[in-house]
Amino acid sequence: MTTPTKLLPAPVIDETARLLTGHYVFPEIAEQLTGLLQRRLAEGAYDVDDAEELARLVTADLQSVNGDRHLRLKHHPDPVSPKQGAATRDSMRRDFDSSLGGAPRVELLGGGVAVVELAPMLFPLEWAAEPLSAALTLASRAQALILDLRANQGGDPDTVAFVCSYLLDERTHLNTMHWHGGKRSEQSWSLPHVPGARFGGSKPLYVLSSNSTFSAAEELAYDLQQLGRAAVVGEHTRGGAHPCNGWTVHPHLEATVPVGRAINPVSSTNWEGTGVQPDIPCAAADSLDHAHTLALARLAG
Helix, strand or coil, X not given: CCCCCCCCHHHHHHHHHHHHHHHCCCHHHHHHHHHHHHHHHHCCCCCCCCHHHHHHHHHHHHCCCCCCCCCEEEECCCCCCCCCCHHHHHHHHHHHHCCHHHCCEEEECHXXXXXXXXXXXXXXXXXXXXXXXXXXXXXXXXXXXXXXXXCCCCECHHHHHHHHHCCCCCCCEEEEEEECCCCCEEEEXXXXXXXXXXXXXXXXXXXXEXXXXXXXXXHHHHHHHHCCCCEEEECCXXXXXXXXXXXXXXXXXXXXXXXXXXXXXXXXXXXXXXXXXXXXXXXXXXXXXXXXXXXXXXXXX
């Protein structure tokens, strides 16, 4: 039987504060948060024996200043690797293997309308390119397409660009990421060539959203919406626009710290805090039927 690792809050808080100072995309907020964490530690607010409870308490404090939902102390029930990013990556790999590579559903509905569900994540492109290409190529012959992101929790911005490339005709500027320190920015563009066949940029396209849709999945919906390429049908999304990295600060705890800020070239802003606002609001449970009806009407017209 494995002896549980003793929980000492002070080293966890000290390391989390160090990571905030060194990496958080908003240095002024990082300074406020490090002071808050140290005050709360001194007050005894983190004197708990359970790693999951400490994660809950610290996450609430981390998100108390600007509501950044990517800024977290994340609990992992099983011990995780100390290597940077390994905790999240190992969890993602398990989800990848159990979800057909992130494309668990490709179906032809009535009237030539296809639905492709991307869930539970947009996995790293080195894993996901093959299954996503297969799913999108299969759907490319449909007369209209519904992209279901209702259960998608985020993922890799490069995979967002890869998916967009199947839904556009020309190489298109999608997003610009401004990284920590403000001295470096990086543009994201759709690809000039893709494996397989494109659905293209002219046939009807609908994106389904829910209040669980998050992060990179929100970027996919937002990019297509801002380009006028797709109508978003469903609920407003959770509102997390900051890409983050993860560091193990305890065998069961990972600090995730946003290191960049997304700026859309059309809107000159992003969906942080507000979520993606649907073009056609409805309950997420009803959005597939609603989008199918809209697609059939458009095709008939």
